[in-house]
Amino acid sequence: MSDDGNRAFVLGLDGVPWPLVRPWIEAGELPAFAELIETGAAGPLRSTTPANTPVAWPSIATGTWPDRHGLYEFMKLGSDYSQRPYNREDLRQPPLWELLSPAVVANVPMTYPAGGVGDDGAMVAGMMTSSTDAAGFTQPARLGEAIREEIPDYRVGLRWHEYGEDRRDEFLADFASLFEARRELLRSLTEREDWRLFFFTFTAPDRLQHLIWDEEVILEHYRELDAVLAEVMTYCDRLGATLYVVSDHGFGPISRVVNVNRALADAGLLTPKRSTGARGVLSRAGVSKSTVLNALARIGIDDETLVERLPASVVDSVARAVPGDHALYDVDSAQTRAFLHGLGSVYVNDTSRFDDGAVAPGERDRVKSEVMSALAAVTDPETGERVLSVRDGDDLNPEDEFAPDVVVEGVEGYHVKPGLADETVVDADGIAGYHRPEGVLFARGPPIAADIAVEGATVVDVAPTLLHGLGEPVPAAAHGRVLTELFEPGSPPATRDVVERDHASSDAATDGPGSDEAVEERLRGLGYL
Structure with missing residues (x-):
């Protein structure tokens, strides 16, 4: 490859929170992260709303919010209320690996089926891949064959939700195996040197923190991540690459769950199916x-x-x-005015978007206001405190008519679920931690200034900053800004103007690659369905 500063390496660390990692860096627990701060730029990275994996990683990769990149949840909602997993082909904006070639991409969520890296690139699809045997696991296909042969313990994810407190040791053993196989893949792929973009994600922190919120256990894992980071820094230094370390969202402990569809039912906005007939x-x-x-x-x-x-x-x-409390199967759609889909997307059930809609289009705004008022008023009966953050979907995603009407997240200590349980707010069972909006951003390399504190950065700023740092145009559709404060004064990225370029967007719907049932089952195992 060419001169220093002409490549970028993105190390993704799913779920690593700035408020947790920063004190450990300052205490000397994470020396490689400390070196990143001393020799580069560092600070919090604001996630999407809601702060969830299927929304945030596409925002990092494209520089756009979901109303432009098109992914709102793990599952795509149809007009007949059917659901299928989102996949890479649903992405409406070009990700970094389609703009920079050659590219090596591995384990980035929402990249199944593998593709889009050209004939000279390589991709190992991440979360949403049904198995390592699935068609579309890698591009080229021979890469998958090599992984199965050389890293036989490699698997796409870990079904953490199936482990209870009584299986903690078993989980930690399986978790260690998952992480080590992922690390082997990284070492194998870094034998390649002919690339312009290298994007590799570890989802292990997210999996661990969902099941175990024990700071001693988490710190031990972060020390392992620190060792990985040290290897990546050495590799980037040798190749003259700029390194960006990012997380899609933060994390924190939870103790209670909010069943949003139950809250909507109690407010008279959702009607469960009656127990008649069979x-x-x-x-x-x-x-x-x-x-x-x-x-x-x-x-x-x-x-x-x-x-x-x-x-x-x-x-x-x-x-x-x-009968049951399933948010899809146990709701009487024709009698329901609003419902929660997925992890935070509330839809008004209007007749223009849904086959069995119960709300006339002209009544949509009024019902939305009613929904927002009802959800904002939900309190924990044990504390009397409000438990939901409620946002107007039109404010967050104004460019997509099929975007959620209302977006909800749990406040600190609470997690949103779509079930129709008997009570709205209940104790969390089988889950110890959940997402928070403040992730991390670190940058280091030839054009990056030393000891720079990053402020106000969001996930959509990563792609524009990376592209501008390499002397490439920023997509005109990008919502994010170039973080010019990261660059060394007088360096080319600090002195040249930001150039934009139009790229074709895709609004075409896809039917997915075909193994939806297996993908849905993986999401259940991960606790998302």
């Missing part, structure tokens, strides 16, 4: 989705086995017939 018979007999699944689990049949062995149509028909 549902009524099953309900009176004490049969529900949870009792069926628990009974099957006792004989060794879990929901993954059901999804693998039964056609989707069978699973759907049974799920609609058996």
